[in-house]
Amino acid sequence: MHCTWLLMPQLILKMPQTSAGPDHVAVLAFPFSSHAAPLLAIIHRLATSSPNTHFSFFSTQQSNNSIFSIYKQNTNIKAYDVWDGVPEGYVFSGKPQEHIELFMKSAPNSFKKAMEVAASDTGRKVSCLVSDAFFWFAGEMAEEIGVIWLPFWTAGPTSLSAHVYTDLIRDTFGVGGVAGHEDELLSLIPGMSKIRIRDLPEGVLFGNLEAFFPNMLHKMGRALPQAAAVFINSFEELDPRITRDLKSRFKEFLNIGPFNMISPAPPAADTYGCITWLDRQKLASVAYLSFGSITTPPPHELVALAEALETSGVPFIWSLKDNSKVHLPTGFLDRTTSQGLVVPWTPQLEVLAHKAVGVFITHCGWNSLLESIAGGVPMICRPFFGDQRLNGRMVEDAWKIGLQVEDGVFRKHGVLNSLDKVLSQDSGEKMRENIRTLQQLAKKAIGPNGSSINNFVALSDLVFNTKI
Structure with missing residues (x-):
């Protein structure tokens, strides 16, 4: 939390x-x-x-x-x-x-x-x-x-x-x-x-x-x-x-x-060196993955995510509980040490505010959505329950500040497509413009x-x- x-x-x-x-x-x-x-x-x-x-x-x-x-x-x-x-x-x-x-x-x-x-x-x-x-x-x-x-x-x-x-x-x-x-x-x-x-x-x-x-x-x-x-x-x-x-x-x-913008908390301790690592990355190039304090994708979706990240070559920070790492493909952590970080906790507000972060892969909970708007970072949404599907639909179709994953679940091909659309195509730049507009409206509010x-x-x- x-x-x-x-x-x-x-x-x-x-x-x-x-x-x-x-x-x-x-x-x-x-x-x-x-x-x-x-x-x-x-x-x-x-x-x-x-x-x-x-x-x-x-x-x-x-x-x-x-x-x-x-x-x-x-x-x-x-x-x-x-x-x-x-x-x-x-x-x-x-x-x-x-x-x-x-x-x-x-x-x-x-x-x-x-x-x-x-x-x-x-x-x-x-x-x-x-x-x-x-x-x-x-x-x-x-x-x-x-x-x-x-x-x-x-x-x-x-x-x-x-x-x-x-x-x-x-x-x-x-x-x-x-x-x-x-x-x-x-x-x-x-x-x-x-x-x-x-x-x-x-x-x-x-x-x-x-x-x-x-x-x-x-x-x-x-x-x-x-x-x-x-x-x-x-x-x-x-x-x-x-x-x-x-x-x-x-x-x-x-x-x-939004509460997270009215008065942000003092910067959290960067226990795992996320911000230092981000400082070495290119502008809007990094995928940040986090699914909140309650939800973890099922094992086969964790595998699909890992395979897509490795194949894409996109630098990443993945907030993943230690007990879920056993579901990652064999050798994934060793093979991607120079590509990304897999850590049990991140200072999320600071990560999303960093200029190197180009996309937030999220469960689309309300607080995470508002934090993404505060950081001006487009989203790839994988909703699980409650209001998350509504939020994901608004992100993609109403506000046009991100995408929902294809068919509602993580599959390697779908994740690769989504990463490409947000990070490499003109559609991603348009999403960034739209979310920056919302960011400015929130600041005005x-x-x-x-x-x-x-x-x-x-x-x-x-x-x-x-x-x-």
Whole structure:
């Protein structure tokens, strides 16, 4: 996980100091994946601008220990641990997302009890409820105690729109009837005319729609229009049509990112000499490969990637966990020592910002996509799950800042073709121009009087003026 958003002094300096009274903001964090850290970063920004306001931050002990250990805690932010939902002596069955399901089933009651403790500790009633958007029930909790609800969506606006329009999509295309229609376009949804049915996240139209996670996202999509505002880690200029539409669907829709550009973290330690190695390479010549902290391509795709890299002769940096190296072709590491680096970790922001990097081969997670825009580096996308297929489609067909791999999987011939298109052909130069344009729009959004800065001020006004 890249916690690049944890320190944001640049934006804080631009925020007006508020003379808010003794308010008490409750913050409900989703403790899995990379959800809690960006939410804490936003709370840090708000807390710094209003030192008289108290923020109670609720997550599991493991999550709080992880994100607060690398964070200089404000005196007006206090972490509260909530139960992870796993009964004593429980034996996991191995069902996908079982730990999430256990947590979510206990969460409403756990959060309610913890909020009562925090109110007692501080002597202040909760005045505003901020939560991860996954917590559809937070709207009901806010209504019960008479405060506003402000949910945070950690991914992009396209996936958010898919969940908000789930009922319309199901009514239009028919649940379970997508066979043979996978390439039909979602033109009925504003801003999604390039999106195909096959690009939708699992649980919107296909997969087990009655499983816990799809059901949770469906409830979320229905509940979000009731919130006082929905805020998101993006910038309006990236998806203007979807932004306009979601502004009409929500009471307020506030793009307040990209976080990784608002105030980048101090340079990470270059443990494996990536930047030194890049300094010796030609301009826009290097392929950088990374698939995030959760995903690793299956073994046969790792082989295809390795064979394509070796055959192409393209210099590369590959962030690959040590336990996955056994799947690489025999002798690959020895034969490519002068061509590339295979390392277990990279300082990704610094790598993508380096002028020698010409293409980013990625799973197309939202944070990685925003980091690629910040670096001005075109992408070759191999999506795996969730919003990644939507992101990949937008990269190739809407923004035209990269490609998706042929047939959705890594094959040697397909990777060679993609590398050639991005690094050697005119199409690659056009992608670089397009992504540099988005890079400049993002910089403008976070600059003086930019859309993201103004939206953050609007968010803070809602947090500190909580009359409903």
